[in-house]
Amino acid sequence: MSLLSKFATVGGATLVSRIFGFAREMLMASALGVGPVADAFNLAFRFPNLFRRLFAEGAFNSAFIPLFARSLEEEGEDGARRFASEIFSTLFTVLTALTVLAMIFMPILVKTIIAPGLAVCIDDPSAGGEVISCADRYEITIAFSRIMFPYLACMSMLAMVSGILNAFRRFFAAAAAPTLLNFILIGVISYALWIEADKQTIGFLMSWGVLVAGFAQLAMVVIAMRLAGFGVALKRPRWTKGLKRLLVLAGPAALIGGITQINLFVGQAIASFKPGAVSILQYADRPYQLPLGMVGVAIGVVLLPELARALKAGHLREAQHTQNRSLEFALFLTVPAAVALYLIPExxxxxxxxxxxxxxxxxxxxxxxxxxYALGLPAFVMIKVFSPGYFAREDTKTPMIATLISAGANIVLSLGLFWLFAERGIALATTIAGWLNAGLLFLGLYRRGLWEIDRALLKRVALVCLCSGIMGVALFFGLRELSPWLSSGASLHRELPALGGLVVAAMAIYFVLAFLTGAADRSQLTNLLKRRRGNRKPAAGE
Known part of the structure; x- marks a missing residue:
């Protein structure tokens, strides 16, 4: 399976999840709007979701996979199973203790970390007209957080099992598992709307839905692991050499891999000082998570195992080629997406x-x-491309320093810009921090000779920017022509075809220009199509 086809497999599964995520957010927006209950749910969900992103897209993909792959290669499947059981037993014990403590001390967590703004809140009607006292906002945030916190444990164990599947090159189940969350929440919200439940009841039902989804997702990947012929056992936790090495690598890797989510979490904590701001940030996060998830997650999942395998085999030229083609793929899809999201967000x-x-x-x-947010989209995806260059060499110190610098910049900028531009200041701070992080990561690789930019990359990046710019001009004039159909007050049956036509036309312009100019790597796409035709089995009677 080629690098592009692996990206397509993971990216396709993630795309399906993000599409249903859109449906979930649409229902939630219709049911809760921008107000205290929506804020409480988003604040409560962000904390366990932060750990999901840290583990699933950070620590275990960055630290566990290379160590597990080494055990598999040097000690065989029995050694890999022993190593995995050691890690799973320790993880299970720590997460159980953490969950119990968090449930007990949740009021303190909400007041100091999750939503510090609620502690100094002054009663005032929210932007959506809901009148819920600050004390009630505080209490429902605590209640939602307690219900959803075990989701953190489920997602952390899911991340480990996903790491095992990825090491065996079984990418689909782990990428598809998040879709279960969207299916369950869509069902919960639809039921709540059908019975005409009030907003607080809807919030409670959604919180329980998140918990159920956590167990369902974990069950899905465990079944996939068993079908792959591998299993782990729950034993008494022990301090071992393998566990020590994992912790040394995983701590910085979790911080680095989850920088986008850390920035968003910091932003929401600061936004809790303004009613409605948390929900605004969350609703804006969803559309740009579609390209970020489809491309960034696919690269993060696939690139590290491929790069680690090439470096362990001593194939340095192959490693450089893999890095350059991954960056090409990332920018080919994210630059036009960023242009479109910046020009037609409304x-x-x-x-x-x-x-x-x-x-x-x-x-x-x-x-x-x-x-x-759109302005930072290419940077957030490039972080996913640059980070494996360090992780595959078991270097987490260098990118951790870069991440800490950008995270510090994000906090300082968010605090300063929030009082000037409210939630827009937080979004701007997140974008600036993302570009700073991506720049520092690339500079570290380049200076150490770990990234050699080839001519094909420079040529295609320049052409991608040119094609995206031309597409942007077409979008600008198209938006002006279609403004009567896309303005506030127009009916959905007029808005939807107008926006759909505008987006399809923009995509057509970009992809046609990309293929004509050579911005797209036609040889890789041709090989992928040939391989898929070759793998297609004739149906009966053909």
Whole structure:
């Protein structure tokens, strides 16, 4: 299976999950709008979700996979099973203790980490017209957080099992598992709307839905692992050499791999000082997570095992080629996506969310944040490309320093810009921090001779920017022509075809230009199509 086809497998599964995530957010926006209950749910969900991203896309993909692969190669499957059981037993014990402590001390966690703004809140009607006292906002945030916190344990163990599957080159189950969360929450919200439940009841039902989804996702990957012929046993935790090495690598790797989520978490904690700001940030986060998830997660999952395997075999030229082609792939898809999200955020938000409790004023607020997030999209994906260059060499110290610098910059900028531009200041700070992190990571690789930029990369990146710019011009004029169909007050049956036509036309312009100019690597795509045709089995009677 080629590098591109592996990206396509993981990216395709992630794309399906993100599409259903859109449906989930659309229903949630219609049911809760921008208000205290939506804020409470998003604040409570962000904390365990942060750890999901840290573990699933950070620590275990960056630290566990190389160590597990080494055990598999040097000690065989029995040694790898022993190593995996050691890690699983320790992880299970630590997570159980952490969950119990968090449930007990949740009021302190909410007040100091999850939503410090609630501790100094002054009663005032929210932007959506809901009047819920600050004390009630605080209490429901605690309640939602307690219900959802065990989701953290499920996702952390899921991350380990996913790491095992990825090491065996079984990418699909781990990439598809998050779709279960979206299916369950879509069902929960639909049921709540059908029985006409009030907003607080909907929030409680959604919180329980998240918990159920956590167990369902964990069960899915465990079954996939068993079908792959591998299993782990729960034993008494012991301090071993393998565990010590994992902790040395995993701590910095979790921080580095989850920098985007850390920045978002910090932003939401600061945004808790303004009612409605947390929900605005969350709703803006979803549209730009579609390309970020499809491309960034695919690269993060596939690139590290491929790079580690090439370096262990001494194939340095292959490793350099893999890095350059991965960056090409990342920019080929994310640069035009960033241009589109920056130029037409308001029609996108209006079509996705503006109905029910989600008012036109909320559309303007969310769109302004989305436009600023879009500017950082290429940087966030490039972080996924640059980080494996360090992790595959078991170097976590260098990227950790870069990450700490950018995280510090994000906190300082968020605190300063929030008081000037509210939630837009937080989005701008997140974007600046993302570019700073990506720049520092690349500079470290380049200076140490670990990344050699080839001519094909330079040529294609320049052409991608040119094609994206031309597409952007077409989008700008297309938006002006279609403004009567895309303005506030237009019906959905007019908005949806107008926006769909605009997006399809922009995509057609970009991809046609990309193939004509050579911005797209036609040889890789041709080989992928030939391979898929070759793998296709004739149906009966053919």
């Amino acid at each position: 029609p996108i938000i209006r079509v996705i969310y503006e109905r029910g409790q989600f008012e036109p004023s909320a559309t303007v607020a969310v769109a302004s944040v989305l436009g600023l």
